[in-house]
Amino acid sequence: MIQELTQSYGHLFENELLEEINQVGTFKELPEGFKLIEIGEYIKSMPLLISGAIKVLREDQDGDELLLYFLERGDTCAMTLSCCLGQTKSEIRAIAELDTKLVMVPIRKMEEWVGKYRTWRNFVFESYHNRLMEMLEAIDSIAFMKMDERLLKYLHDKVKVTSDIMVHTTHQEIAYELHTSRVVISRLLKNLEKLGKIKIHRNKIEVIDRH
Amino acid sequence: MIQELTQSYGHLFENELLEEINQVGTFKELPEGFKLIEIGEYIKSMPLLISGAIKVLREDQDGDELLLYFLERGDTCAMTLSCCLGQTKSEIRAIAELDTKLVMVPIRKMEEWVGKYRTWRNFVFESYHNRLMEMLEAIDSIAFMKMDERLLKYLHDKVKVTSDIMVHTTHQEIAYELHTSRVVISRLLKNLEKLGKIKIHRNKIEVIDRH
DNA sequence: AACTCCTTGTAACAATGGTTACACAGGCTT
DNA sequence: AAGCCTGTGTAACCATTGTTACAAGGAGTT
Numbered sequence: 001m002i003q004e005l006t007q008s009y010g011h012l013f014e015n016e017l018l019e020e021i022n023q024v025g026t027f028k029e030l031p032e033g034f035k036l037i038e039i040g041e042y043i044k045s046m047p048l049l050i051s052g053a054i055k056v057l058r059e060d061q062d063g064d065e066l067l068l069y070f071l072e073r074g075d076t077c078a079m080t081l082s083c084c085l086g087q088t089k090s091e092i093r094a095i096a097e098l099d100t101k102l103v104m105v106p107i108r109k110m111e112e113w114v115g116k117y118r119t120w121r122n123f124v125f126e127s128y129h130n131r132l133m134e135m136l137e138a139i140d141s142i143a144f145m146k147m148d149e150r151l152l153k154y155l156h157d158k159v160k161v162t163s164d165i166m167v168h169t170t171h172q173e174i175a176y177e178l179h180t181s182r183v184v185i186s187r188l189l190k191n192l193e194k195l196g197k198i199k200i201h202r203n204k205i206e207v208i209d210r211h
Numbered sequence: 212m213i214q215e216l217t218q219s220y221g222h223l224f225e226n227e228l229l230e231e232i233n234q235v236g237t238f239k240e241l242p243e244g245f246k247l248i249e250i251g252e253y254i255k256s257m258p259l260l261i262s263g264a265i266k267v268l269r270e271d272q273d274g275d276e277l278l279l280y281f282l283e284r285g286d287t288c289a290m291t292l293s294c295c296l297g298q299t300k301s302e303i304r305a306i307a308e309l310d311t312k313l314v315m316v317p318i319r320k321m322e323e324w325v326g327k328y329r330t331w332r333n334f335v336f337e338s339y340h341n342r343l344m345e346m347l348e349a350i351d352s353i354a355f356m357k358m359d360e361r362l363l364k365y366l367h368d369k370v371k372v373t374s375d376i377m378v379h380t381t382h383q384e385i386a387y388e389l390h391t392s393r394v395v396i397s398r399l400l401k402n403l404e405k406l407g408k409i410k411i412h413r414n415k416i417e418v419i420d421r422h
Numbered sequence: 423a424a425c426t427c428c429t430t431g432t433a434a435c436a437a438t439g440g441t442t443a444c445a446c447a448g449g450c451t452t
Numbered sequence: 453a454a455g456c457c458t459g460t461g462t463a464a465c466c467a468t469t470g471t472t473a474c475a476a477g478g479a480g481t482t
Contacts, residue, residue: 058347058350058351058354060351060354062355064355066350066354066355068350078339079343082336082344085333085336085337085340086337086340091344091347114332115329118326121325125293126297128289128339128343129293131343132293132342132343132346133293135343135346135347136269136303136346138350139269139277139279139346139349139353140269142350142353142354143269143271143353143390144271144273144275144390146438146439147438147439170458170459170460171460172459180439180440181440181441182459182460183439183440183441183442183461183462184438184439184440186459186460186461186462187439187461187462188439189460190460190461202447202448202449202459202460203459357468357469358468358469381428381429381430382429382430383428391469391470392469392470392471393430394432394469394471394472395468395469395470395471397429397432398431398432398469401430411430413429413430413479414428414429
């Protein structure tokens with residue numbers, strides 16, 4: 001696992017820290033769709049992403065979902081981190097968006113390293129920063145954008161995360177993640193198709209106007 | 212200033228740290244309405260709240276606003292912190308909601324203390340945690356609640372922050388902070404009044420059904 | 423009292439998004 | 453081919469929110 005760690009985190013951490021991570025961390029490969037964290041669960045370790053992507057979702061009391069953001073290579077989940085330190089339950093759900101490789105690090109070590117390694121500390125702070133910025137972006141989308149814009153942004157984001165202009169999703173799934181109904185998504189997708197921004201296929205959408 | 216610091220932060224920090232804060236920090240009293248931070252500004256110091264409250268707002272390109280959350284005694288602004296460490300511009304606007312006392316601490320010190328004081332480190336992490344949770348709450352409100360629920364929540368939050376069941380605000384101001392129009396707010400307030408949850412006065416709203 | 427400014431009330435209408443209901447198409451199994 | 457399941461298209465309708473326009477009230481000033 002050490003070479004994969006070095007590849008993704010070598011520019012951030014010194015060898016000593018990489019070595020420690022290698023020793024206490026557990027390497028995992030998750031298939032697409034695998035649920036890492038469920039709302040209400042206690043969390044015992046923290047993921048360091050090597051490859052693939054994780055989507056982070058919020059849910060309300062009625063079970064309505066909303067996509068918050070994606071984690072990619074070099075990211076960690078500050079929300080997890082936050083919950084760990086506070087010993088609180090997870091407020092979010094995390095699901096592998098793609099086949100994903102990552103290293104799970106026990107919380108205890110994580111705290112120890114914050115005191116021990118400056119680079120780790122910076123990494124943790126930067127992670128918090130990134131997550132805050134992504135939350136802001138999520139808020140912007142919901143608060144200021146209309147559904148058709150949100151939909152297009154959603155598709156572009158998916159294209160970026162998966163590196164594939166074909167978004168393999170059903171209208172119903174999109175509806176869940178944007179917290180709206182399938183009918184609305186079908187309607188708006190049809191419009192986007194008329195505008196030449198996408199092409200609708202069965203079980204997948206081709207994004208044409210990426211930018 | 213040391214006694215005010217001790218009062219608000221004595222249970223968190225050791226005397227040595229309190230002493231340091233006392234030496235490098237600047238004590239400030241801000242009148243209600245004072246703008247601490249504007250979007251796009253660079254930030255050079257970090258606020259530690261002693262008393263009063265700060266409201267934190269987000270704005271989109273068209274100048275439309277949205278209230279994110281309040282900071283109160285014992286809080287600091289993780290967003291500020293985040294921007295400091297990353298040397299990026301502020302993504303938010305911060306305005307004194309009440310007459311407010313606080314201590315401004317230069318960034319440099321702040322970073323130094325993260326390495327030096329365990330208690331400070333914990334404080335900073337906890338602050339990040341709290342801010343993330345408040346962002347989640349904001350997202351929940353916008354994504355899952357209808358405008359009348361959001362309005363009632365807004366009023367209850369104001370009551371809590373100001374410790375006053377009279378909310379001294381115009382309908383227009385509320386409309387700005389919830390990112391809707393004055394007419395909508397007037398309409399929904401009238402409804403809430405009919406339901407006996409509030410009483411509408413000129414320039415202020417009496418919240419009856421607090422819980 | 424007359425005037426002015428700010429705030430609130432209200433009606434009428436438009437736009438967006440949510441709901442229900444149903445038809446139909448594609449792909450798979452039997 | 454017949455049957456089935458899932459996914460998509462579409463119409464009709466409703467609810468919520470946003471917009472425009474105007475009336476009127478409260479408070480202070482002249």
